[in-house]
Each structure stands twice: as structure tokens, then as C-alpha cells.
Amino acid sequence: MVATSLAVRERSRATTTRRRALGQRLQRPGAWFVLPAALLLAVFFTYPLASSLWQSFFATSGGVSTWVGLEQYARLFEDPLIGKSLANAGILLVIQVPLMIGLAVGLAYLLNQSWLRFRSGFRLLTFLPAVTTLVAYAVVFRVMLATDGGAVNQLLALAGVAPIDWLNDEWWARVALIAAITWRWTGYNMVIILAGLQSIPAELYEAARIDGAGRWQVFTRVVIPQLRPVLIFTTVTSTIGALQLFDENWILTEGGPNDATLTPVLYLYKVGFRQFDFGYASAIAWLLVVLTAIIAVIQFRLMREKP
Amino acid sequence: MSTTASVAAGMRRGILRAPVYVVLVIASVLAVVPFAWMAIASTHATSDLFGTPLPVLPGGELWVNLARLQESVDFSGVMLNSLVIAVIYTVFSSIVSIMCGYGLATYRFRGRGLLLGLVLVTMMIPMQVLLVPLFQMMASAGWIDTYQAVVLPFLANAFGIFLMRQGFLDFPVSLIEAARIDGANEFRTFYRIVLPVARPQIAALVIYTFISQWNAFIWPLLMLNTEDKYTVPVALNTMIGMSRVDYSGLMLGSLLATLPLMLLFLVFQKQFVSGLLGGAVKG
Numbered sequence: 001m002v003a004t005s006l007a008v009r010e011r012s013r014a015t016t017t018r019r020r021a022l023g024q025r026l027q028r029p030g031a032w033f034v035l036p037a038a039l040l041l042a043v044f045f046t047y048p049l050a051s052s053l054w055q056s057f058f059a060t061s062g063g064v065s066t067w068v069g070l071e072q073y074a075r076l077f078e079d080p081l082i083g084k085s086l087a088n089a090g091i092l093l094v095i096q097v098p099l100m101i102g103l104a105v106g107l108a109y110l111l112n113q114s115w116l117r118f119r120s121g122f123r124l125l126t127f128l129p130a131v132t133t134l135v136a137y138a139v140v141f142r143v144m145l146a147t148d149g150g151a152v153n154q155l156l157a158l159a160g161v162a163p164i165d166w167l168n169d170e171w172w173a174r175v176a177l178i179a180a181i182t183w184r185w186t187g188y189n190m191v192i193i194l195a196g197l198q199s200i201p202a203e204l205y206e207a208a209r210i211d212g213a214g215r216w217q218v219f220t221r222v223v224i225p226q227l228r229p230v231l232i233f234t235t236v237t238s239t240i241g242a243l244q245l246f247d248e249n250w251i252l253t254e255g256g257p258n259d260a261t262l263t264p265v266l267y268l269y270k271v272g273f274r275q276f277d278f279g280y281a282s283a284i285a286w287l288l289v290v291l292t293a294i295i296a297v298i299q300f301r302l303m304r305e306k307p
Numbered sequence: 308m309s310t311t312a313s314v315a316a317g318m319r320r321g322i323l324r325a326p327v328y329v330v331l332v333i334a335s336v337l338a339v340v341p342f343a344w345m346a347i348a349s350t351h352a353t354s355d356l357f358g359t360p361l362p363v364l365p366g367g368e369l370w371v372n373l374a375r376l377q378e379s380v381d382f383s384g385v386m387l388n389s390l391v392i393a394v395i396y397t398v399f400s401s402i403v404s405i406m407c408g409y410g411l412a413t414y415r416f417r418g419r420g421l422l423l424g425l426v427l428v429t430m431m432i433p434m435q436v437l438l439v440p441l442f443q444m445m446a447s448a449g450w451i452d453t454y455q456a457v458v459l460p461f462l463a464n465a466f467g468i469f470l471m472r473q474g475f476l477d478f479p480v481s482l483i484e485a486a487r488i489d490g491a492n493e494f495r496t497f498y499r500i501v502l503p504v505a506r507p508q509i510a511a512l513v514i515y516t517f518i519s520q521w522n523a524f525i526w527p528l529l530m531l532n533t534e535d536k537y538t539v540p541v542a543l544n545t546m547i548g549m550s551r552v553d554y555s556g557l558m559l560g561s562l563l564a565t566l567p568l569m570l571l572f573l574v575f576q577k578q579f580v581s582g583l584l585g586g587a588v589k590g
Binding site: 029030031032033034036037038040041044045046047048049051052055106107110111113115116122124125126127128129130131132133134135136137139140141142143144146148149150151154157183187188191240243244246247250251265268269272273278281282285286288289292293296 | 337342344357361403411429437460462493521524547554568583
């Protein structure tokens with residue numbers, strides 16, 4: 001075991017050295033290979049990103065732009081809708097992300113049991129939601145969640161529950177959004193976690209069992225720590241996903257009722273392309289850049305730290 | 308004696324295992340019910356979708372719904388638009404990703420670190436941050452309501468580039484060296500030796516790229532404003548906003564929007580999953 005891993009490391013070091021030698025001999029072709037991507041990124045990423053920063057220092061009215069310094073950023077702090085959209089994203093982070101990752105870990109763990117029958121069938125079915133077109137599944141949820149005669153309320157009526165005003169009540173709209181996103185993305189995260197589970201060496205389980213660990217202990221002491229990188233990855237991706245959420249809440253509720261499902265990106269869209277307040281929209285954009293950077297730094301720290 | 312013991316053990320195991328099956332069956336049912344409802348609803352009249360009891364079996368309105376959907380938003384045209392845009396995007400974006408990924412993985416050159424850093428930053432930063440400046444760029448180029456405006460800004464797909472780079476890092480250098488000793492130039496080596504061997508990764512990339520364009524909503528929504536150019540998500544969005552919403556039509560449209568991805572998934576399951584997960588699993 002140790003010998004093989006040493007041999008593998010030795011081989012990969014040899015490959016790296018050869019790759020480096022290869023690369024040094026040939027500089028120019030490398031530049032040609034990356035040229036299209038580099039140009040596209042410069043024109044359609046770097047330039048607009050800088051332009052967005054520049055525009056966030058201006059206010060536009062009647063087609064005339066005036067330099068306002070940090071005024072647009074000051075507006076961010078006074079704008080209750082910024083507070084509300086961040087709070088909504090926060091609710092998603094605190095409720096939806098743990099719920100979904102928890103479900104995904106649970107499902108993946110069950111699907112990874114060696115004695116399980118119909119394993120590929122179960123995996124196929126639970127992954128299926130990840131195959132739907134984003135707007136299409138949101139449409140289906142919107143129709144199913146209709147207050148009068150919607151499929152969900154009719155099912156609930158069978159259990160004697162009075163109709164719920166899913167999409168027109170602040171908290172029920174959030175519940176609906178959380179349910180929809182969880183439905184769509186649990187299977188996706190489950191497959192990532194399942195791949196992580198399958199890469200845990202069998203010896204670890206055996207060693208734990210020899211040490212007399214019970215099922216639950218194996219799960220908490222072996223499985224979860226081994227899954228750490230995968231769990232960080234899925235959590236961070238879902239967190240960024242919550243900040244960027246647009247398709248689902250746009251189709252389900254357009255961010256309503258009373259901005260209960262407004263997310264920062266949806267707000268940016270409304271400010272930019274309903275009110276055409278490009279300066280303020282750019283400030284919101286840069287708020288998102290900063291928040292994403294903070295999340296990235298946290299991810300980096302967590303990944304580097306040893307458990 | 309021993310059989311009784313093993314039967315008892317088997318029963319105990321069965322009792323422990325039964326709940327696992329129950330949980331998995333419930334999860335599968337929850338995952339599938341919205342699909343089933345979408346398919347069933349597509350075959351009924353709108354009034355039946357909200358009547359009691361709800362239809363649980365397919366009805367006979369499929370063709371009527373399809374004809375209405377075709378008449379109201381020209382859905383076959385919309386599907387074709389989506390398909391054309393997704394295919395064009397997939398072809399060009401994949402070429403850019405494959406070349407860049409290969410260049411980053413195989414060669415050293417000035418600016419390589421910078422480019423790699425740029426790719427990583429692009430991956431992290433939400434694309435919506437760029438909406439305003441990209442919109443202005445497309446407007447000043449006079450490209451609003453054109454397909455090049457939908458496709459061009461996102462051709463360099465950072466995730467795709469990263470996926471390819473990770474793939475090519477594992478590519479056997481000896482193969483490249485052998486080709487070079489045989490006197491092949493760099494591009495020939497790439498075309499003749501590298502591409503054929505990397506086919507499985509490229510398949511995953513192509514599927515990932517196609518899905519991301521097929522799903523694209525916010526950017527096409529901003530760029531396209533005549534109905535005969537709409538993509539499927541934009542058309543569905545318009546249907547929701549109509550004064551009298553055609554719910555059966557919406558369900559049928561959603562079903563049709565999902566079908567191509569379903570087909571891709573069922574045919575290319577393995578590549579589909581690795582494409583969707585991308586670098587995630589490899590870390």
C-alpha cells in the first residue's frame with residue numbers, strides 16, 4: 001500500500017519534470033493554444049468587470065453621467081431592499097443549504113451500502129431532477145403550487161389541510177422556493193457526495209470496525225471527516241448559488257410577494273433593466289463581487305486547514 | 308440449528324434494512340412526481356389541471372395542447388432556435404475550452420499563471436455582475452436581438468477550460484513526445500494524438516456546455532426581444548406573463564424543454580454525470 005503510493009508519487013514527479021522540460025522547449029505553441037480564450041476573457045470578462053467598477057462611481061440621469069464618488073455605495077447601506085435581498089439569501093443559506101446537503105449526504109450514504117439492491121435504479125430516479133431545464137421545473141412548481149386547485153393543495157386537502165397561499169404569502173413563498181430548489185439540486189449534490197464516499201478506502205472502515213466502532217461512530221468519525229473536501233465544495237457552490245439565484249424566484253414569484261423572495265441578483269436585474277439605473281446596478285454588482293470573494297477566501301481557508 | 312440462527316439473523320438484518328428501502332422509495336417518488344405530473348398535465352385541458360379530482364392518467368388533449376402551443380408562441384420554431392444556439396455555442400465554446408485547457412496543461416509560456424488565475428476568478432464571479440456592461444457593449448455594437456450577442460460573450464467558458472486543463476494534466480506525456488520524435492508539429496500532435504485519446508473528457512465537456520446554454524435564461528432574456536428569435540426558457544417566461552395563462556400549454560412546453568436533456572442523460576449517462584459534476588469530483 002505504502003509502496004504503491006510511493007511509486008505513484010515517484011512516477012507523477014517524473015511526469016511533472018518531463019512536462020516541465022517539454023513546456024520549456026516550446027513556448028510559442030502554448031500561447032497559440034490559449035490565445036482565443038485569453039482574448040475572449042479579456043474582452044468579455046476583464047473589460048466589463050472593470051467597466052462595472054468604473055460605472056459604479058457615476059450617476060446617470062437623462063443620458064448624462066456625473067461623477068458621484070462613493071455615493072452609490074452609500075445608497076447600498078440605506079436601501080432596505082438590499083437588506084431584504086441579503087436577508088433572503090441568508091435564509092436560503094441557513095435553511096436551504098444545510099437541509100439539501102444533509103439530505104444529499106443521507107441519500108448518498110444509503111445508496112453506498114454494498115447490500116443495497118436496485119442501487120442504480122434509485123440513483124437514476126433521485127438524480128432525475130438535476131436533468132430538468134431550470135425555467136421549466138420552476139414553471140411546473142408554479143403551476144403545482146397554485147392556491148386554488150393546485151396539485152399540492154389538492155393533495156394536502158386529502159389530508160384535511162386547508163389550502164395554502166403558497167406564492168402570495170411571504171413565508172410560504174420562501175418555503176415554496178426552498179422546496180423547489182431542494183427538489184432540483186439534492187440529487188446533483190448526492191452524486192458528488194456519492195463519488196466522494198466511493199473514494200474512501202475500504203481499509204478505513206475495517207480499521208474502525210476492528211477498533212469496535214458502531215455504525216453511527218463509523219459515520220461521524222470516518223465518513224464525515226473523509227468527506228470534508230467534498231462537503232466544503234458542495235456547501236460553497238450552493239452558497240454562491242443562493243447569492244446568484246435568479247431563474248427560480250423570477251419564474252415562481254418575480255421576487256415577491258412584498259420582496260420576500262428577492263435575491264441580490266434579481267434586485268440587480270430590476271435596478272439595471274427595469275429602472276435602468278446602471279450606476280446603482282453596478283454598485284450592487286460589486287457588492288456581489290466582494291461577497292463572493294469573501295466566500296472564496298473562507299473556502300480556501302477551510303480547504304487548507306486540516307480537520 | 309444453524310439455519311434457524313441464520314434465518315433469525317437474516318430477519319434481523321431485514322428489519323434493519325427495510326427502513327432504508329422505504330426512505331429510498333419515498334425519495335424516488337418525490338423526485339419523480341413533478342415529472343409525472345408535468346407529463347400527465349400536458350395531455351389534459353387547463354380546466355382539468357385545477358379540477359377535483361386531479362387527473363392521474365394521461366388524457367386525450369395532447370395534440371390539441373400541442374397545436375395551441377404552436378399557434379400561440381410557435382413552439383417548434385422556439386425549440387429550433389434553442390437548438391441552433393446551443394449547438395453553435397457548444398461547438399465553438401468546446402473548441403476554445405479544449406485548446407486553452409491543453410495549452411495551460413502542457414506548455415509553459417509567459418502569462419500562463421496570470422491566465423490560469425483569470426480562469427479561476429471567472430469561475431467564482433457570478434456572471435450576472437457583468438450584465439450591465441455586457442448589455443451596453445452589445446447595444447453599442449448594434450447586436451441586441453441577434454444570436455451572436457447571445458453566444459459570443461460567454462464563449463470562453465471558465466468552467467469548461469478548467470475541466471479540460473484538469474483532464475489534460477493526466478494526459479500521458481510519453482505519447483506527445485513520441486509524436487514529436489516522429490516529426491509531427493505541435494498542432495498535428497494535438498489533432499492526431501491528443502484529441503482522439505481525450506475523447507471521453509471531451510464528451511463530458513460537450514454535454515456540460517450544451518446543458519449550460521440550453522438552460523441559459525437571464526442573458527437571452529435581455530438580448531432577445533422579438534418573439535421569433537426566443538429560446539425555450541424565454542418563451543416559457545413570456546407564456547407565464549400572458550393575460551390568460553395557458554397552463555396545459557405551459558406544462559407541455561416545460562416537458563418539451565426538458566426532453567432533449569433527458570434524452571442526452573439516458574443515452575450518455577456516464578458522460579452526462581461527469582460533465583455536470585466536472586472538476587467537482589476530481590477536486
